[in-house]
Amino acid sequence: MTGKLRRIDILLIAGAFLLLLPFLKFQRSTDYIIFCIFVLSFDLIYGYMGRLSFGHMLFLGAGAYGATLFAEHVSPNPFLSVLFAIVAAAAVGALLGPVVVRTTGAAFALINLAFNQVGHFLVLIAFARYTGGEDGMSAVFSKVGILDFQDKRLMFGFCLACLLLTCWGMKRLTRSPFGILLRMIKENETRVKFLGYDTFRYKWAAYTISAGVAGFSGALSILNYGYVTPSFIDTNRNVEVIFASLIGGAGSIYGSLVGGVVFMGISNYLPTYIHRWEMFLGFGLLLLVFRFRTGIWGALSALEVFRPRREGEGG
Amino acid sequence: MITTLVYGFTIGGILYILSIGLSLTFGSMRIVNFAHALIYTTGAYFLVVALRTLGLGFLPAAAVATAAVLPIAAVIERYVIRRLYGESLDYAIIATYAVLLIGVDLIKWVFGATPIPLSDPIGRDVGLFGISFPLYRLLIIALAIAIHGALYLFFKRTVVGKIVVAGLEDKDAVRSLGIDVDRYFAIVFLIGSGLAALGGVLYAPITSVHPYMGFQVLLISFAVVIVGGMGSLHGTFLASFALGMVISITGRFWGPAAETMVYVVMAVVLVFKPLDV
Amino acid sequence: MSEPLLTVDAVDAAYGSASVLHKVSLRVDSGEMVFIAGRNGAGKTTLLKTIAGFMPPAAGTVRLEGKDLRGIRPEKVARLGVRYVFQDKRVFSKLTVRENLELAAHPSGERMSDVVARMVSIYPAMEKFLDSKAGGLSGGQRQILLIGRALTGNPKILLVDEPTEGLAAGVIDDIFRLLSEMKGRLSMLIVEQNLPVVARLADRVYVMKEGKIFQELVTRAEIEETGALERNL
Numbered sequence: 001m002t003g004k005l006r007r008i009d010i011l012l013i014a015g016a017f018l019l020l021l022p023f024l025k026f027q028r029s030t031d032y033i034i035f036c037i038f039v040l041s042f043d044l045i046y047g048y049m050g051r052l053s054f055g056h057m058l059f060l061g062a063g064a065y066g067a068t069l070f071a072e073h074v075s076p077n078p079f080l081s082v083l084f085a086i087v088a089a090a091a092v093g094a095l096l097g098p099v100v101v102r103t104t105g106a107a108f109a110l111i112n113l114a115f116n117q118v119g120h121f122l123v124l125i126a127f128a129r130y131t132g133g134e135d136g137m138s139a140v141f142s143k144v145g146i147l148d149f150q151d152k153r154l155m156f157g158f159c160l161a162c163l164l165l166t167c168w169g170m171k172r173l174t175r176s177p178f179g180i181l182l183r184m185i186k187e188n189e190t191r192v193k194f195l196g197y198d199t200f201r202y203k204w205a206a207y208t209i210s211a212g213v214a215g216f217s218g219a220l221s222i223l224n225y226g227y228v229t230p231s232f233i234d235t236n237r238n239v240e241v242i243f244a245s246l247i248g249g250a251g252s253i254y255g256s257l258v259g260g261v262v263f264m265g266i267s268n269y270l271p272t273y274i275h276r277w278e279m280f281l282g283f284g285l286l287l288l289v290f291r292f293r294t295g296i297w298g299a300l301s302a303l304e305v306f307r308p309r310r311e312g313e314g315g
Numbered sequence: 316m317i318t319t320l321v322y323g324f325t326i327g328g329i330l331y332i333l334s335i336g337l338s339l340t341f342g343s344m345r346i347v348n349f350a351h352a353l354i355y356t357t358g359a360y361f362l363v364v365a366l367r368t369l370g371l372g373f374l375p376a377a378a379v380a381t382a383a384v385l386p387i388a389a390v391i392e393r394y395v396i397r398r399l400y401g402e403s404l405d406y407a408i409i410a411t412y413a414v415l416l417i418g419v420d421l422i423k424w425v426f427g428a429t430p431i432p433l434s435d436p437i438g439r440d441v442g443l444f445g446i447s448f449p450l451y452r453l454l455i456i457a458l459a460i461a462i463h464g465a466l467y468l469f470f471k472r473t474v475v476g477k478i479v480v481a482g483l484e485d486k487d488a489v490r491s492l493g494i495d496v497d498r499y500f501a502i503v504f505l506i507g508s509g510l511a512a513l514g515g516v517l518y519a520p521i522t523s524v525h526p527y528m529g530f531q532v533l534l535i536s537f538a539v540v541i542v543g544g545m546g547s548l549h550g551t552f553l554a555s556f557a558l559g560m561v562i563s564i565t566g567r568f569w570g571p572a573a574e575t576m577v578y579v580v581m582a583v584v585l586v587f588k589p590l591d592v
Numbered sequence: 593m594s595e596p597l598l599t600v601d602a603v604d605a606a607y608g609s610a611s612v613l614h615k616v617s618l619r620v621d622s623g624e625m626v627f628i629a630g631r632n633g634a635g636k637t638t639l640l641k642t643i644a645g646f647m648p649p650a651a652g653t654v655r656l657e658g659k660d661l662r663g664i665r666p667e668k669v670a671r672l673g674v675r676y677v678f679q680d681k682r683v684f685s686k687l688t689v690r691e692n693l694e695l696a697a698h699p700s701g702e703r704m705s706d707v708v709a710r711m712v713s714i715y716p717a718m719e720k721f722l723d724s725k726a727g728g729l730s731g732g733q734r735q736i737l738l739i740g741r742a743l744t745g746n747p748k749i750l751l752v753d754e755p756t757e758g759l760a761a762g763v764i765d766d767i768f769r770l771l772s773e774m775k776g777r778l779s780m781l782i783v784e785q786n787l788p789v790v791a792r793l794a795d796r797v798y799v800m801k802e803g804k805i806f807q808e809l810v811t812r813a814e815i816e817e818t819g820a821l822e823r824n825l
Contacts, residue, residue, distance in 0.1 A: 052405040114578035282417035493670035493699035
């Protein structure tokens, strides 16, 4: 099975996001794209590895603050800042991995939540001097040659490219032996261990990668808005990515994209029409859990009419 | 220092009352019940209603508030918790978190988001070791111990309690005897919820009442359950007071870090004593 | 001939997509002691679980005195008179022996004095353990306690999963004696790998292999030929 992102996929994804443009401003649309990257990172752990984390914002925040602090203290080069953010977030993931990845189920969810809280505390209070505490801090990035990320159109295009890159990466990863093993671990870890694999290392690696990609999305957010606040590491926002993953459909790239866009749409538009939209979110979650487990993409995929053709199938 | 210790015991007492229900639900139904925090919050708000709108004294208000929460807990048990039996844990987490979200928003809608401060219902101090402490706080400690004793007797002496103990150890075996364990676990859920409401009622005068107060205790109560062992009465008791101490002592030296320290302890425990869920 | 107490008819069962039972049919008549023999993995435990209601059959029927048991929850099946004794000899270790029996008596309301008397009559030595924690009993004692538990409320049929597994020879004799005393008074479907015990006690034997009923041994002669049993496993 090849892990190539087919041309049609690229066209579809790019096209879909371009379609947003008439409705939203560039900066907003970029938001949608960036959130989708975050959902993709979450889906690696939730959809493919089968572990629910209630603290994934930690890595988004790590990337956001990482990029900001790097730009502030080392170099305002946007590319380097983003790169640093990815590495920083991945490092946090790698550091916490050995502890976190050994747990499963409730413990996994809670321990991630706990670390998220610790991160929030560190940012808000412990290191407030460096992070700006509750007020946050601004990030100013320099131009690189003719590229100025203050230009919203450039930002949009750049993020779209990043999203496609992430999709490509995820596709390769999940179709590779590594990805297949992850899915097997989700199904039955004991069996995989019996087959002789060191499941710990695979889980650790997946966790680290997921953290890095989440950090990537955090850094891009900063690039887009030029300001970071503790809300980027807020534990209560974890429900957003969980909802997005569920509504789109866990364990699939298109599912993550659909979920990301749908959630962003809901959270952007609903508050204007429905005052009590957090309640709506809650009911929506209940509906998803009890009725629509597989999400939108899952439901669509189940319809024979609209099945994305897999590699190797005829036609 | 003594103040810190007593304060630690007070927090421990509240934590125990709040967490024991969670521990039992976690141990019996194997469900991570985030909605527990909602019950806690609702208890506090019902107390406010009973005190202000109904004009009751503290004791009757506390009783009314705790009792009034039970139907809500029953509804949650019937329509959400029961549907989550045997389901993947993730869905239980998400579903109960959703209930928490809905409930908190409902509370915000009805009561508004402004914190409501309540005053010490007793307002009297007691001299202990040469320092004066609010009697109220000491009473909480006593109450926690009393509840622990009552629960201990319940599980040791009553048939219902014994069925639950057996069910926690081997649910299928109890079923094979012809006993509908789930119904007894539901009773446990109600007891736990009642205690959570009581926790909210008791803590309300110490902290202030606001819609997000549940979120604050959410993780800490889980930490207590994890550190103490799911479904373990004594374990939860010890863990509550131990973590209450951690909060109090850390709070004395570095205020804001108090709760964070609890999470660190929880993480450490999880590493060495993996959860059996 | 009167209707069998228990009929299992063409039952299929599966764990997910893995098929474990395939068109299994058997019956137990009132008062019979029927054994199921077979190697590990043959599906014997799954069969008992399916009858007791812990697993839904993917196909086929299970009837107790003509009543269809499918879809009925295990606790209800137990109250209808089917008692399943699990394989792992697990008792309620934190409760005393007496309390273990107390729980068993709870649904039927049988008097504790009768329950205890019955327990002691089938195994007098249990008397001195009545108020000790069940967790302290030996394997054989636990198995006997489990059977004592299962007998409360006067069930119609006992499903016992490998009662002599892991027990020493002397203890196996105790179990054997217990079972032979119960023979004829109660219907039983017992999974057992101890072939001599099977040979001496069985009214009929079903041999299972790879999820199917391979053979039914009916005559005394067939059953007593332990050698033949061995070969067919």
